[in-house]
Amino acid sequence: MGGRVVLTSGYVSMDHMIEISTPARVGYTSIITNSTCTKTYYGGCSVNIAYALSKLGIPAKPILRVGDDWEENGFRSFLEDAGVGTDAITVIPGEATSASYLIQDADGQHITCYYPGPMAPEYFVPLSDELFDDVGLGVITVASQRDNEEFFEKCKSHGIPVAFGMKADETAFPTEFLKKLLCHSTIIFTNESERRCIERMFGLETIEDILSDEVHTIVTTYGSKGSSWSHRLPDGGIERGSVGVVPCPNVVDATGGGDAYMSGFLYGWVRGKDLAECCMLGATLSSFVLEQYGCCNSVPNEAELLGRLEENRGEIGRMRD
Template identity: 30%
Template structure:
């Protein structure tokens, strides 16, 4: 019996969202109609997934780095609230202020600017490489990895490989954190892969695949999830000697104007929750869509995460209509 359901490897971030009508263009002033650079919410893909799973009652081991020291008190208080180990959280120097600026237009499309990024690249000593200790991985049912700081990618790969713990890769198109050779290693290690349409197209082009199902040439791979935004999700999965496919509809949020930041991470949490609770692949996809719908209802990627009871209540509603 494993002590933890998930070890989550990735980053936390402070996120400032600026609302514009149209995306910036060179030589043209861009009015900002909401948001501020001095105000931020807590987010980041690693934190989003930790928070979503913990809120559902899963036992989570966070292995996180972060670039803005202003998050220190929040992150450690968050870990204590959900009875998570704190020794996998690597604190930055007190002067660190690397933050994420998201520019969002009226159609809810995003442009992301990551400040102080040079400090995160291999060779920089500002944050330091995080030691990926065996204890982070050996007592978990799954490792979930989303784009870590670039200098931590190879140590994480090596530690995951050494642990033998199944890997769920939440794909990100980030040539610094996930360059070709390291991404290839992660794909070979993965039992579950989550990617959106842009990311699956990228994987096909990057690795010369005729179609995304070709990733199942890796015998470790059991499930490949392609999220489709408002069209829901498509899931490929191994069933004996066959590669099967199922599709789940999107779940409508209970609000007039959805907020899309963090919705993909929410889907990952709902799907993985279903997976460790023995649900079918199709049920997992519905749970992913259901959790994502909560995230869409409020600005901020972790501000409206459901409890297990809330998730299952919404899931039962959509399952009857599926």
């Protein structure tokens, strides 16, 4: 990695987790069952990744637009206390920071309501070249298309490799822009359904068909089964491998597990680890985040991450069929 800093692009969100006893229906009152429904959890994919990397000792910062409530609601101190860089954050006066209401019924079905606020496309601000000084990796997650296109082009013009966290969001990633990201990102992360979506959308026999001189590595997560990677070698061959999961006896909340996996993997990548180790680091970090509500509440420091990996290394093995 050329520069020191990992720069992330994506939405920010003040998350509210709401659990209800029955499916939500128009004209009916649903009883909320979790007392934590009034608590605000700081999140958003780009925030989750920058926060986790910063706690692990990797300089990281998100490009965000926030409302002028970001000090009052504790978001600014939340970032600064973890060492997250805030110089790429723009404050939009008179706006409230973006918020999400994540509603889950007893069957595990989800409804998400999102207020974009300052992250809406109409508040788009061109990015200065100075933001990309000393940046060694750009990470693209879900944001408005205009924001991510600007970020992607800046990364390319500065020769910065891009890691792309795939999401099946046609508004954020319409077909042509998605194709550009898939053809020009150094690392691509997908889950199993997103991988199938890409293969179907572009008529690929396998997602490995997009590996190239630019696209080096594709990582796919398979939930409780584990994760796999495909990597293009200098001679054009493909290296493949997989790892299992790190045991998590008490899964409290799966929200943010994918971002945690990306963060652990990228921590290993920045540290020069091999792909098997990167995937095990991703699985380990994900196991921490599953233990509590919120995407960032149980993010470990570097010693805790490495300690848990060593404790479980012998049990991880390969991905289950």
